[in-house]
Amino acid sequence: MDSGFAIWLFAVSLGASALGGMLGMAGGIFIVPILAIFGHVDIHVAIGASIVSVIACSCGGAAPFLRGGLTNIRLAITLETATTLGALSGVFLFGVIPTSYLFFLFAAILLLSAQQMMARRSEPPSSPSVVETERWADALRLDSSYPERALGCDVAYRVRRLPMGMTLMFGAGLISALLGIGSGVLKIPAMDAALRLPIKVSSATSNFMIGVTAAASAGAYFMRGDIVTSVAAPVAIGSVVGAVLGARTLMRASNSSIRLLFVAVLVLLAAQMLLQAFGIHFLRGPQ
């Protein structure tokens, strides 16, 4: 057990998770590239450590959303059938896929996140005129309401296009297991474009689902022996502390200069991951 390295891991995860939390995203997307590029940790070990921290952040941050009545738990458990099946498929692919492909895929997800961060999320348009004859959401009673503080009353919403949402969620679970991230990048389009949920509800429900999705793959990696405790433990603790600190400073999330800085960091990490995918190493951290 190298104490210095453990402290470095703790600090990096704390920073990544706090910065991620400020913009309402998980820190995993920063943790894996930083560990792989600067920490010279094998990418499989970095992913194993990150998936544990993803669970920790999801479970640690769920309580306020649940108490606030924002989380739609019926919808969450329904969509989790798709995300956990996706995660299980990811587990099978994880050992088979060449490492360079993982770097490449990670770079693509980083760029997709950067693009999403540039395009602000807007409240999905509700289309009450569309009448769906056979609705899964009705059979499972998924429609719900949430308290809107600005209006001082409960706002009812309907869950639309569940099969399309489930399909996208399968992909999100797969990417989550493969790359050790919460994969909010793929969950957000699923929630916005397919299910047409209000932003507050989709953020809370997505956060709630991430833990169970990650548990399906983390359980497999843990049993298989892919999770190295001396790396995963400092990362998990750092992420929890960082997520708590990040949530406190959430009010600055709309600040466009921070947003721009994040896009720059994401693009830089994506470029480095791409280079790594082709076996080129430019940046070298302290060893």
Place this chain on the structure above:
Amino acid sequence: MNHTIQRVAPLEWLLAHTLYYGTLMASAVVCLGLGLAMIGARFGAPRLAILRDMRIATIGIALFILLPVARVMVMLVAYIRQRDYRLSAISLLVLTVILLGFAVGLAGRRGKAPAASMQVRGKAVETVPPHEMRTISRMQNPVLEDVACTFTPSLFQATFWS
């Protein structure tokens, strides 16, 4: 279950508490394990003590992974009690898939060649079968200590046996 009396529905309230206190407990165990391991590394404690300390951190990590499983179990029981059989079936399916993940991992570990090489901090390291773990001296290869924690299930069992 009566949803109209309380502002927060009872199931949501129960889940919030489960997840909040579960995270606290798992974090505390990981912190304890890490702290002991760091103290052990600093003052040069015997090798077995260090291994046991990392076992505590490993148990903490296992607790983190089991926390969402517990959450699904709570939902399953709640939906059965509410006689909401559709949601009960869905919860059971999610639980099955997660447990299948554990089984797949366990099977993968057995099938895996014990000498598969991996990297810890840029150094290529040979992994060692768990039963040989105790016989290898820390002096021979200090990096092995990191790898020792890789074989978590066997160490996990060992903790309960000892």
